[in-house]
Amino acid sequence: MGQSPYSTTSEIFATGGEGYLKEDHTPSTLPERREEILKLRRSLKPAARGVGAENAFLSGKAGQGKTAAAKAELAELQAFATAEDLELTTVLFSCEGISSSYTLACGLCEELGGTNPNGHPMQKVLDHLWEAMNQVGGTIIIVLDEIDNLGTDDKILYSLPRARDKNYVNDDVYPSVIGISNDLQWRDNLDPAAKDSLYDDSIFFAPYDANDLRDILSRRASKAFRDTDLVYENPDGETFTISVDLDGDDESLDTAFEARGIDRGACTLRGIDSGVLSEDVIPLCAAYAAQDKGSARQAIKYLRKAAAIAESEDSPTVLGDHVRAAQDEAERELIIEGMEQLTTQGHLALAAVTILELANETDVRTRDVYDVYKSLTNDIDADQLAQRRMRDHLIELDMLSIIRARKSASGSVGGEAYTFELRVEPSTALDVLEAVSRFDDVDFNTMTQNWLRE
């Protein structure tokens, strides 16, 4: 057998370390969210005393650690409840794909009681839900992640937090809700009654800055990569390194600090000392992510990708160039995702420009795009927009970085003339378009050939 391109070990990643750069890894501490977690703790404290927690609402853009903070703090509370023998149940429920109070109520019944009453009238479903809560008993904290998926169908957000006040559930049941949302406007549009009952405490997660992201990445890197230690400074200004023992029973940083008898809270993270990551890698990943959305998810993704690229090149170290390549690749993926999610009219406008480019036409004018667009709308039997409205779609594609729209000098009086070109490879756009089911019967090659003949 020839030598396989696969290997069970890596020169870059620590054994078992790659998991720390994966989406599903939940950190047990989030020092950058200390303030937010303290606020959440304040809302949860009554639960530790056997009465219900306050309702809370965590908001902020994607990748800001809202879900991670809620999970970490609830794990802390759950550990306390177990030790104190308190009746406490926490449910983390993702509302992804759930757009009505009805579906949410059914999902919660299933989560709490094991059966899904889908098909029954709403009142019956709610009765099921209250019964499931009675069976569980005690303090019940329901975390509704991506709660904005509910849109305006928010009735359940009124009744769920009030189930006890309204006597829907027994006296020994204390339900509360923690809502999590990336959509900052959604809450403002809620029915005032739901808004009132849901949000005792509102906690905003501001975007991470480059320093926060550097710290987050450093901690992840110390676990994910070989030969990578954290460098801390103590209150006396002395620096020291901490390495995490992945083979130990508890590989948390707290344990590593405890083992050395040092108070972690009094020390400041200064960076990493690594034999496999060049010095600029983490600052670059942090800077790219901070410039964009300040998302920890994005920063971690850059680091993961950069390391994977270094590995695939058999490089023993991850370099700044690998981060640049990772950022390019991630940006391309985002653009491809943007192309996949276009509406039919967006796809038609993109298809028209793509066909023209495949026929070697560059910097095409609106009129030419419109000719191909018309022929495409006939082919797939779609609504045909007026030229000006189709042009609006082209300009929208420019805003999504899919094509480039340039105002040209030859604009007629009263109107602006544009030329358009793809910002992605025509073959990439073609791959996306050919996967759109609406275009199943369109033969892009023949259309290109026809245009070439004309």
Ligand SMILES: Nc1ncnc2c1ncn2[C@@H]1O[C@H](COP(=O)(O)OP(=O)(O)OP(=O)(O)O)[C@@H](O)[C@H]1O
């Ligand atoms: N302070 C932090 N320390 C370590 N990891 C973090 C921190 N903040 C976020 N992360 C990580 O970043 C990723 C995204 O975080 P999380 O899912 O909590 O974001 P979110 O604010 O809930 O946004 P979304 O709705 O997009 O999930 C997760 O992998 C999480 O573990």
